[in-house]
Amino acid sequence: MVKKIAVYGSYRAKVPVWRRIWKQRKDGIKQRYWKKTKRLKTVRASGRYEFYGKGKDLSRAVARAYRFMPKDFVTVSAREFVRHPERYGFKGEWIEREVRS
């Protein structure tokens, strides 16, 4: 079984605001849609990365994880995360708060 390195804690990040819009369909039904806006809001949350892979990749992934905050609970290969960190997290900063392992 693969051994993993966990990177976890509380963070502050800027996430896009989703706007709710209603559209009148041709068949007369009013349907709700969500639209991603350009506006950003600051949120405080906690998340976790579980990285697996080789030493060099893990080292690089952890360095990236310092700047990219996890989207909830993410288990990903370190190499894959290094290639596309924006797929698994968004930019932000870690903050010191009491969290359990």
Next chain:
Amino acid sequence: MKEKSDPKCILGYTDTETVMLDLDNTPFKGVKYWAFRTMRWFKLEGFIILESSEDHHHVVFNREVSWSENMRIVAWISLLSHNPMLEKWFVMQCIKEGSTLRVSPKMNKPSPRIVFRHGKQDKQVREFLSVRKLVKKIIWKAG
């Protein structure tokens, strides 16, 4: 000159095949008692005790086990020791499907340090120590 960052996230080691315990609010004497009792009852070959802060300890056992056996052992200890913190930790590990122990410093607490070793150290303990060394190297490079 580029300023060095001070990351506030926590780095830990996660595994399913290593029996790990997080004994909070338990003095060293109590931790040693539970470590010996568990090792003998489940034939876990050996263990190490790490002190994460005062009266907060981690225990890592040597024998490789399956995930179900791992949780069976942790459930046994948490039931007999009547430690609510261990019970909470056990439930969290069940949800995550993997036991995690902290390796890096956290807030004003330093990295856990080894305070006691007993028995064989050639399997999971060795693995744990090698990953711990890697994580410490990563922290040192980043810090």
